[in-house]
Amino acid sequence: MKVRIKFEKYGALKYIGHLDVMRFFQKANRRANLPVAMSKGYSPHQLLTFSNPLGLGMISEGEYMDLELTKDMDCKEIIDRLQEVMVEGMHILDACPILDEKQNAMASIRACDYEISFEEKVFEEETLLGFLKQEEILVKKKTKKGETKVNIRPMIYEMYFTRGNFEPDGSEEELLYLKLASGSEQNLKVDLLLETLYAFAGKECRPYSYHIKRKDCFGKDPNTQELVNLFELASRIKKKEEENS
Amino acid sequence: MKKLALPEEILMAVDKPARYIGQEVNSITKNKEEVDIRFCMCFPDVYEIGMSHLGIQILYDMLNQFSDVWCERTYSPWVDLDSLMREKKIPLFALESQDPIKEFDFLGITIQYEMAYTNILQVLDLSQIPIFSKDRGEEDPIVIGGGPCVYNPEPLAPFFDLFYIGEGETQYRRLLDLYKENKAQGRSKQDFLKKACQIPGIYVPSFYQCEYKEDGTLKAFYPIVEEAPKKIRKEIQMELNETYYPEKPLVPYIKATQDRVMLEIQRGCIRNCRFCQAGQIYKPVRERSVEFLKDKASKMIANTGYEEISLMSLSSSDYTHLNELVSYLIENYHEKGVNVSLPSLRIDAFSLDIMSKVQDIRKSSVTFAAEGGSQKIRDVINKGINEEVILKGCHDAFLGGWNKVKLYFMLGLPMEEDEDCKDIAHLSEKICELYYELIPKENRKGQKASVTASASFFIPKPFTALQWARMYPAEEYSRRAYLVNDEVKKMLNHKSIRFQWHSSDVSVLEGLLARGDRKIAEVIYKAYKKGAIYDAWTEYFHNEYWMEALEECGLSLDFYCYRERETDELFPWDFIDPGVQKSYLIREWNRARKGLVTPNCRQLCTNCGAKIFGGGVCFESKN
Numbered sequence A: 001m002k003v004r005i006k007f008e009k010y011g012a013l014k015y016i017g018h019l020d021v022m023r024f025f026q027k028a029n030r031r032a033n034l035p036v037a038m039s040k041g042y043s044p045h046q047l048l049t050f051s052n053p054l055g056l057g058m059i060s061e062g063e064y065m066d067l068e069l070t071k072d073m074d075c076k077e078i079i080d081r082l083q084e085v086m087v088e089g090m091h092i093l094d095a096c097p098i099l100d101e102k103q104n105a106m107a108s109i110r111a112c113d114y115e116i117s118f119e120e121k122v123f124e125e126e127t128l129l130g131f132l133k134q135e136e137i138l139v140k141k142k143t144k145k146g147e148t149k150v151n152i153r154p155m156i157y158e159m160y161f162t163r164g165n166f167e168p169d170g171s172e173e174e175l176l177y178l179k180l181a182s183g184s185e186q187n188l189k190v191d192l193l194l195e196t197l198y199a200f201a202g203k204e205c206r207p208y209s210y211h212i213k214r215k216d217c218f219g220k221d222p223n224t225q226e227l228v229n230l231f232e233l234a235s236r237i238k239k240k241e242e243e244n245s
Numbered sequence B: 001m002k003k004l005a006l007p008e009e010i011l012m013a014v015d016k017p018a019r020y021i022g023q024e025v026n027s028i029t030k031n032k033e034e035v036d037i038r039f040c041m042c043f044p045d046v047y048e049i050g051m052s053h054l055g056i057q058i059l060y061d062m063l064n065q066f067s068d069v070w071c072e073r074t075y076s077p078w079v080d081l082d083s084l085m086r087e088k089k090i091p092l093f094a095l096e097s098q099d100p101i102k103e104f105d106f107l108g109i110t111i112q113y114e115m116a117y118t119n120i121l122q123v124l125d126l127s128q129i130p131i132f133s134k135d136r137g138e139e140d141p142i143v144i145g146g147g148p149c150v151y152n153p154e155p156l157a158p159f160f161d162l163f164y165i166g167e168g169e170t171q172y173r174r175l176l177d178l179y180k181e182n183k184a185q186g187r188s189k190q191d192f193l194k195k196a197c198q199i200p201g202i203y204v205p206s207f208y209q210c211e212y213k214e215d216g217t218l219k220a221f222y223p224i225v226e227e228a229p230k231k232i233r234k235e236i237q238m239e240l241n242e243t244y245y246p247e248k249p250l251v252p253y254i255k256a257t258q259d260r261v262m263l264e265i266q267r268g269c270i271r272n273c274r275f276c277q278a279g280q281i282y283k284p285v286r287e288r289s290v291e292f293l294k295d296k297a298s299k300m301i302a303n304t305g306y307e308e309i310s311l312m313s314l315s316s317s318d319y320t321h322l323n324e325l326v327s328y329l330i331e332n333y334h335e336k337g338v339n340v341s342l343p344s345l346r347i348d349a350f351s352l353d354i355m356s357k358v359q360d361i362r363k364s365s366v367t368f369a370a371e372g373g374s375q376k377i378r379d380v381i382n383k384g385i386n387e388e389v390i391l392k393g394c395h396d397a398f399l400g401g402w403n404k405v406k407l408y409f410m411l412g413l414p415m416e417e418d419e420d421c422k423d424i425a426h427l428s429e430k431i432c433e434l435y436y437e438l439i440p441k442e443n444r445k446g447q448k449a450s451v452t453a454s455a456s457f458f459i460p461k462p463f464t465a466l467q468w469a470r471m472y473p474a475e476e477y478s479r480r481a482y483l484v485n486d487e488v489k490k491m492l493n494h495k496s497i498r499f500q501w502h503s504s505d506v507s508v509l510e511g512l513l514a515r516g517d518r519k520i521a522e523v524i525y526k527a528y529k530k531g532a533i534y535d536a537w538t539e540y541f542h543n544e545y546w547m548e549a550l551e552e553c554g555l556s557l558d559f560y561c562y563r564e565r566e567t568d569e570l571f572p573w574d575f576i577d578p579g580v581q582k583s584y585l586i587r588e589w590n591r592a593r594k595g596l597v598t599p600n601c602r603q604l605c606t607n608c609g610a611k612i613f614g615g616g617v618c619f620e621s622k623n
């Protein structure tokens, strides 16, 4: 059985890098006594994949881990057992079976959404609108051969101000909501976008003047072409096959 | 969200910020309002090394079992953070609460190797605690030193309020009760120290005075307060089955040097190698029962999720129930992907069989701590291993599919001549020849023999049979290393042999610190002030700081390192009683120079003095 686990990572754990999060879960799966399938050989490792790496310094309420289990288990039990062995800053949100076992969290990603908390207010509503009205937003991108210009406008799916809590135990504040292309086809980094926005507004972007939270990761439903989060996606693809058969 | 001592711009700027945030799996958080004593345990080296230390894990677990104590941890900030903390005047903090250590009741520092001495000063300095104990006030934490290096605490004497000599399980409760009582009575730190020095194993250096002879050697060493005892006997936990041992060891996020469960199967060693300090100071050997170990192993694996368990001891092969324990672990855990590792294992049919079960033979190697290249030298140091045994081990290993052999040697041992050094090359060559003789070409799968010989330089340590021996200047060590290297090149199979050696400067300094007296404290302080820190790390080691400091103090390596000492010389560490008697060590020193071997504790008790502790190997039936 293949399951997808959704978790959040916050607080001091934003200083734990992606590889260490993977190591953390390998141990957590053992502490939780989950029957994770192992690869063969002298140094067998657990069969698990993660959604695309979260940058050091970011928190998230939508991280995913896919696990291959050797026996079927009730998802509620998986959640409970894993949550039992978590630490402060790591929290299991949900788990569901992946119907199409070929799917994996890493490869499916097409978009991610974020909330940005600013140390102080820098951008007005109009600035955002003006920024988004541009038909082309060209940024320099380093390639092997040198530099090219890339239009990032099509990679911005959504961008607006909203209100909410940045950290789970924080208080309500104004946040910038972003939904950006992500994954192997098209990828727009939050920092690059914000840098461009600061430049557009003619403001100086000082280091650590904003904090990033990833909210969720999305893949494309092959039927409808719409973006759905990876959790939804785990149960969708199968439907298509069922319809076809 | 938990508060952090370091702001984001610092954490994001330094390498591996995970070193500084705490919150590891199984770390312990208490309400500071609800405890009487706040204790910070420190390993003065980088986090990944400090987290790999079993002793701290044992004490951390023990102290936190006391409901009135909250024990936290700290490590040396890495050089990048070190300079930022100095620049921004951020005080060093404990990982769990992130509170400054200067607010604590105790700072306990484990001292595992001499080259960490400047890091001790770094930790005190960054904590904003005065470096010299005499400059500390009532508000500063009490600074305690422990670990193997405190068997000669004198070079560190002025920096510590007290030393705990011996194994930590026995006297901490008493010490802490005394502290609480003293505090409740509104008495001073000095009052506390006067009572503390009467607890077995506790040494308060400020209560003792040294006098020196004209030649610089120690004339007299005596207590200057009534309460302080003349001699301090080490503390020892004789019953290892009914004592503290962590069931939920800490699991770091970043990869520590020991990325595995550490299971201490026994303490001490029966072997009586004459250069080995651990062998003497942890005497007598005490084993833990198989039942105890099985129980702890399963709990620790379940509570950590580690993929490996390592059986720790000075010489695993001497553990009586090794077979039963290893079989149990392999049977129960190998299928689940938990590997068993056995460092310090003698190579024989049994160990090769185990190794073939738990390792990839093509990738792993068999290891021999031969220590001496010639039999003469191996006899001088009483290393109970001979060429026949080594070659037999290699023979079996080659037939078992191995092709890699690692050999460890020491250079600069007493009685060593050029021929003995060259024998390192000869032994390596014999092993290569054996491989090519034994394994026909068609069975080699394209693999060559691979022998890696590593040499370190012999450093005489307190309480060993060789504590009287001289060292040599760094150039002489290098000459001997090149002698071996040149000889290796002359060997027929030199392409299959790799010879490597340690830095000779560091070895000389380690020797200075190991057998130094109180006068050396000033040298450490001066070297630190010049910038010495992380001396154990080649890339940060600056020999010139130390040489300048020595010179400024008017002290010399000739005196501390390069002279053979007389057996009637009073040593700075002679006030410590490790059980093992000086008369026994003198006997062993004489035998060493005659090349006479001494049997191990299981073959024949040679009455070293450790019987006084009333247990362990000294009272096994054969004795």
Ligand code: SF4
Pocket: B283, B284, B285, B600, B601, B602, B604, B605, B606, B607, B608, B609, B610, B611, B617, B618, B619, B623
């Ligand atoms: S008293 Fe005898 S058996 Fe005990 S440690 Fe000493 S030599 Fe070994």
